[in-house]
Amino acid sequence: MSRPLGVGLLGLGTVGTGVARVLLGKRDALERRIGRPVQITSVLVRDPSKPRGVSLEVPLVTDARAILDDPAVDIVVEVIGGEEPARTLILEAIERGKHVVTANKEVMAKHGPAILAAAAARSVSVAYEASVGGGIPLIGPFQLDLAANEITSVVGIVNGTTNYILTRMTESGASFADALREAQELGYAEPDPTNDVEAWDAAYKLAILASLAFGAPVMPEQVWREGITQVSQRDILYAAELGYRIKLLAIARLVNGQVETRVHPSLVHQGSMLASVDGSFNAVQVEGDLIGSALFYGRGAGSEPTASAVVADLIALGTSAARGSRQAARHAVELRAMSQLQSRYFLRLLTLDRPGVMAAIATVLGDRGISLASVVQKESVVLGDDVPGAEIVLTTHVASEAAVQDAIATLRHMPVVKTVGSLLRVHE
């Protein structure tokens, strides 16, 4: 019998436990696939005395050296999450000539280029299918299946927590706060939800996908980022009336040779595939010069879907169908400033209810070349202090972000405009 494929596991949380379960539970099937047995040599944990949902016949260790320096370890699987110590451990594993499989979106988004360069220098592979879209094959397709394409656009719903919250707000009429609380109770949102609701998680994933799609590093802090905390029930209702649903979209597009990357709540057409992605599901739509449009849909997170991606990477490395480090730097790309965005917009305003208000607003927009696509004004609403007011919802034809932001700044200072309730972009 050939020597087992040695796997050292860093981390035994939700994902680590899932990976261990699969490696133990599917031992025979994996051996048939890979041609030799897979063996977990040891698992790095913080507290070995903590009760675990999985009984492992392998030593739990608290010192990473026990794994990194073990010659029986061929592949290090990093499922600790977070930036440190994960980043350092990955680099140390590479330095010792070990392949790495990681589910770590933060590390791959922030340090992917450095890690992949280190791996290339040591002739090892770093595979990170699990870092984006959990059980949905995305990194693999980008690296292999779509390799003949010039990718022109990647548009995704890549954060299950915010998609769950927006879906609940749409379906049950819940407020953002109530939907968030519900998500937290169900374990879909963290006690501190910032990473999800402020769209950091989505920005990490978009940076990874954009780097792959356009063959040049895109850093998470270069991604224009707006979370969903400002999305109100009113926005969702008006959007529905206009035939749209509100989704947190992560968008990377090639525009005139520049790459535009942004994550923000967007109005998507009710009949579109992206609009039907509900609850904790994810989807990524890709456009390429040859394939036209394709979409990948599935569970974006969770122990088992993520374990599926980690183990697929292990199988690929074990059968030396190595994927991961191979990343063709096709061309350097320039990032496009957000002010250059051309988009349709959705604008909700609370104004005083008096003659001339609509004309004043329309003039501000028209003067900046912003053309109206639709206008909805319902019967009066009541502002503070019993002042009668009006809620006006506008959508525009394609306009420039710079012009729209300038118009918003002007509107905010007009005495008849009480509040700019929302400014959302319409995805087409």
Add this chain to the structure above:
Amino acid sequence: MSRPLGVGLLGLGTVGTGVARVLLGKRDALERRIGRPVQITSVLVRDPSKPRGVSLEVPLVTDARAILDDPAVDIVVEVIGGEEPARTLILEAIERGKHVVTANKEVMAKHGPAILAAAAARSVSVAYEASVGGGIPLIGPFQLDLAANEITSVVGIVNGTTNYILTRMTESGASFADALREAQELGYAEPDPTNDVEAWDAAYKLAILASLAFGAPVMPEQVWREGITQVSQRDILYAAELGYRIKLLAIARLVNGQVETRVHPSLVHQGSMLASVDGSFNAVQVEGDLIGSALFYGRGAGSEPTASAVVADLIALGTSAARGSRQAARHAVELRAMSQLQSRYFLRLLTLDRPGVMAAIATVLGDRGISLASVVQKESVVLGDDVPGAEIVLTTHVASEAAVQDAIATLRHMPVVKTVGSLLRVHE
């Protein structure tokens, strides 16, 4: 400079022209990806004097030996289509130690096991991503990304022609005949549409996907097959009223350890992802023990999407990330007889309009343990010879195919039943 990767192209029809265009037009990008240039050594055509839409700087040949016996050819790309001579040429290429990339669903469905065995014996790869779903990555994900999963179900819309026809029937109220004629005028359907509308094409693709998913050969003639020629405008209208759309689904499922494979028109819920797959688009939904549900969507045919898949296979072979032949025979599977199917059904009947008819029909169903989920009977219709009739549409709860077929046989012989208009299955 390293020796070019030599590609011999068999066939220069729609797909072959697309492949040649990509290999020539993306020469530099491909060289960067693969690490050496790709060169089309020669192209097998029937008539070298025929005007082509692509100018090739390579010899056109009419004798396959010129390609098969050329030591400069590393990979033979078969894009002739049809069973012969494609099958023979693929086997001869393998025999001569050449890798093969093929877009041929008929050959892979009927002879895949023999071809893959021959390739394994000669240690070459046969890659066939382009044979199913054109530009949608499917074979790759099944072989690599989903490799850790036990696949339990594959449900797809895999034929663009029939999907276009059904979409037009739904959207414009066209009859089957009119929608078919329109598809033929647009080049979406062949002059002889049998292969598509009788669902042979879908059965080939399902056989390939089921063989991959369940690790055991499924032959196209083992697939239960019903085309769409019997789907009427009435069925589409009633289905819509009940909240469904009619799609030609290709379904392979693992049921009690047996594999059930069938292609037939099905009612799918209007809100589901599969229901939003319109026109010539394809989609395949996969269920696995780890990923839960995932869906792949995109263009299922056409010169460029298919070329995308062929060239992705070429890149994988060129970088020796060989995929294709690696096909783990997980376990032998037994095929499930169609009579054992458990499904919900949609039944449309034309009956005489007289007292007791509904009771008689309900009794036939009830006696066989078939429980009704919904009944719709509209105002009278007129049968032939001015006889007043009724159109009754029923859906059932889950029932057995054997019981339903027995009920249908009985209904057909009842004097009050003039016609069994349709029997369709409801997909859940």
